[in-house]
Amino acid sequence: MRKLLTFVIALGVIAGAAGLWLTRPDRLPGTALAGVSAEAGRGEQLFWAGGCVSCHAAPGAEGEDKLILAGGMRLESPFGTFVSPNISSDPTHGIGAWSVDDLANAMLRGVSPEGAHYYPSFPYTSYARMSVQDIADLKAYLDTLPASDTPSAPHEMGFPFTIRRGIGLWKLLNLDPDWVMADPGDAVLERGRFLVEGPGHCSECHTPRDGFGGLDTANWMAGGPNPSGPGRIPSLLPDALTWSATDIAYYLESGFTPDFDSAGGHMASVVSNMEKLPAADREAIAAYIKALPVN
Amino acid sequence: MKTRIIALAAATGLASAAAPALAQDFDAVLKARQGEMRIMAINLGILGAMARGNLEYNAEMAQAAADSLVAVSQINQRPLWREGSDNMSIDGTKALPMIWDDIAGFRADWEAFGKAAAAAAATVANGQEALGPALRGIGGTCQACHEAFREADS
Numbered sequence: 001m002r003k004l005l006t007f008v009i010a011l012g013v014i015a016g017a018a019g020l021w022l023t024r025p026d027r028l029p030g031t032a033l034a035g036v037s038a039e040a041g042r043g044e045q046l047f048w049a050g051g052c053v054s055c056h057a058a059p060g061a062e063g064e065d066k067l068i069l070a071g072g073m074r075l076e077s078p079f080g081t082f083v084s085p086n087i088s089s090d091p092t093h094g095i096g097a098w099s100v101d102d103l104a105n106a107m108l109r110g111v112s113p114e115g116a117h118y119y120p121s122f123p124y125t126s127y128a129r130m131s132v133q134d135i136a137d138l139k140a141y142l143d144t145l146p147a148s149d150t151p152s153a154p155h156e157m158g159f160p161f162t163i164r165r166g167i168g169l170w171k172l173l174n175l176d177p178d179w180v181m182a183d184p185g186d187a188v189l190e191r192g193r194f195l196v197e198g199p200g201h202c203s204e205c206h207t208p209r210d211g212f213g214g215l216d217t218a219n220w221m222a223g224g225p226n227p228s229g230p231g232r233i234p235s236l237l238p239d240a241l242t243w244s245a246t247d248i249a250y251y252l253e254s255g256f257t258p259d260f261d262s263a264g265g266h267m268a269s270v271v272s273n274m275e276k277l278p279a280a281d282r283e284a285i286a287a288y289i290k291a292l293p294v295n
Numbered sequence: 296m297k298t299r300i301i302a303l304a305a306a307t308g309l310a311s312a313a314a315p316a317l318a319q320d321f322d323a324v325l326k327a328r329q330g331e332m333r334i335m336a337i338n339l340g341i342l343g344a345m346a347r348g349n350l351e352y353n354a355e356m357a358q359a360a361a362d363s364l365v366a367v368s369q370i371n372q373r374p375l376w377r378e379g380s381d382n383m384s385i386d387g388t389k390a391l392p393m394i395w396d397d398i399a400g401f402r403a404d405w406e407a408f409g410k411a412a413a414a415a416a417a418t419v420a421n422g423q424e425a426l427g428p429a430l431r432g433i434g435g436t437c438q439a440c441h442e443a444f445r446e447a448d449s
Contacts, residue, residue, distance in 0.1 A: 062439070230382075231447050250347065254430060255438045260340040261332075262437035264389065265447025271438060 023168025025111040028104055028132070036136045038100070043141030046134055048276040050127070050199035052142075054269040055084040058150070069094070070148035075121050075228050079213065080157030082121035090147035103142075104135040110171060117167035119155065120174070120213065126201035128177040129194070174214035184291065192288030195281060205233045205266070222295050231265075237295050248286035253279070321380040325388055328375050331367050338363045339433065342419065346426035354420040361416040364433065368409030376401070382446050389446035397443070404440035411436045 047053075056069040068088060075082040088094035095103065102113040110117060110124035118124065160166065180203070181193050196202045207215045208224030216224075223235030234240065243251070247258045252274040255263040263271050274282060338360040344350035345357060379385070381392040394401045415429035 060443075226447060229447070233447065246347075250343075254343075254434045256339065256343060256430075256434060260336040260343055262434065262441055264441035264445035266442070267447060268438040268442035272435075272442075 022172060023165050025115050025117050025168065026109055026171075027111055027115070028101070028109060030101075032104065032132050033101055033136070036100070036133055038136040038140035040137065040140040040144055042134075043137035043139065045277065045281075046130070046138045046199055047141050048273045049195055049281065050138070051201065051270060051273045052087070053273060054266065056087050058148075068146050068148050069142075070150040071152055072150065077121065077213070077228055079161045080155060082119060082155050083153040085152035086148055086150055087142070088148040089143055089145055090149055093149050093151050094147060096143070096147060098139070100132075100136045100139045103139045104132050107135055107138075108132070108177070110167070110175065117164045117171070119157075119164075119167065120170065121155075123201040123204045125175055125215065126198060126204060128175060129179065129198035134199075170212065170214065173212070180217055180220050181288070181291070184288075188284050188287050189291055191281065192284035192286070192291075195277075195285050196288045200285065202236075206236050219295065221289075221292055235295075236289050237292055238290070239294060241289065245283070245286040245290045248289055249279070249282040252277075252282045252285060321377065321385055321388075324375050324377055324380055328388075328390070331370055331375075335364060335367050339430070342415070342426050342430055345423060346430055352423035352426075354422075357419040357426065358416070361412065361419045361429070364412040365409070365416050368405070368412045372402075372405055391444050391446055394444045401440070401444055404436065404444070407439065408433065408436040 052069065053066045055073050055075070056071050057066040058068065058070045058072050059074075061068065069086065070088055071084040071086040073084040075084065086094045089096040091097040098106075098113060105111045105113070106118065106122075107124055107127040107130065109128070110120065110122065112118060179193060180197055181189075184190055184193060203215055203221060205227060206221045206223060207217065208219050208222060209227060210216050221236040223233050223237075223240065225231075226233055241248075243258055251257055251263070252271060254275070255268060255271040257263075262268070274285075341350070341360040342357060345352045376390070376394060376398075378395050380388060381390050381394065382388050383392050411432040414432055418425040419429050
């Protein structure tokens with residue numbers, strides 16, 4: 001009996017340890033940045049592709065003020081309300097004091113410099129498809145942007161979502177940096193796949209989520225309920241979106257649909273980022289969308 | 296008992312009569328709002344088709360389209376955006392309640408559209424290459440207003 005009890009306790013300890021090990025914040029290897037040198041110009045392009053401004057500019061900021069990444073946007077979800085943090089170049093309230101390694105761990109692994117898990121409202125599930133080089137370039141550009149001393153506000157989560165360790169388990173199920181679209185074997189499509197599945201993080205709204213908030217990749221880009229607010233996000237699949245590739249590229253450049261309605265809601269903000277990309281990038285995104293399979 | 300039944304019947308009668316009357320009340324303003332947006336879209340479509348090379352550039356047609364946008368911008372908007380005609384209160388609209396929370400911002404966005412339309416009307420007859428900048432100017436004002444005040448596309 002005592003032997004059995006010892007065995008059960010030992011098993012419990014092992015299971016607990018395994019659980020802790022599996023859900024631990026998983027940082028990049030220390031050598032990840034070897035030989036990487038940054039280029040701010042490339043970083044600026046990734047900045048617009050990544051749509052950082054859409055969540056991290058202060059609510060209501062317009063024009064040049066959008067480059068002050070003071071945070072404060074409220075993102076409501078079934079799990080609680082997320083409040084976007086200050087990621088300006090301020091060393092105290094922003095991320096000005098972060099190393100490239102810190103930003104890489106945040107964006108590719110969803111781990112903070114203090115070693116805690118980030119909530120996936122920060123779309124690292126998509127950003128994880130970027131390279132360490134991309135992050136270094138992005139950091140070089142972010143460092144050139146103005147500082148804001150607005151302190152970040154805490155998220156407003158209810159129990160049990162306040163336990164960040166649980167995100168480790170969520171990541172085991174949902175953080176997969178592999179491409180969703182199989183190797184397209186074409187340079188334009190490959191660029192489109194990088195932009196859409198990576199920095200552009202289009203799937204974070206255009207793909208439906210399961211009950212735990214993970215993307216249902218079997219219904220990739222099939223649209224679904226708005227993850228933050230009322231209404232639905234439209235499907236981008238060929239049976240639903242019948243626009244031509246040039247129509248899609250023009251929409252991303254101008255916000256005008258083929259019948260000259262104009263983008264609304266959060267998509268208007270997406271367009272205001274996409275319009276700053278080179279035309280070839282918008283064409284690559286359009287090509288990727290046109291290559292999505294019929295559901 | 297009888298009085299109670301009558302009171303109940305009267306109350307239900309009132310309630311059921313009130314609900315459709317409410318939606319009907321806004322029928323005309325919704326038609327007017329959506330109509331003016333449609334007129335904008337059609338005229339932007341003419342400028343856009345010429346800008347993209349899908350329609351041969353014609354200075355007179357471009358001018359007429361831009362003038363129509365200016366005309367829409369001059370329509371009195373106040374009677375069209377009555378409180379209670381948002382997408383949370385009634386069906387058939389994408390107008391967000393935020394319009395009435397920030398009516399000054401909403402009016403400023405509409406004025407910005409008017410300015411961009413006037414700027415377009417001053418340039419679109421100068422040649423096909425003037426259309427791109429004119430459309431970007433107007434499109435920016437469409438987006439700014441839609442981002443804050445219109446429900447996301449679905």
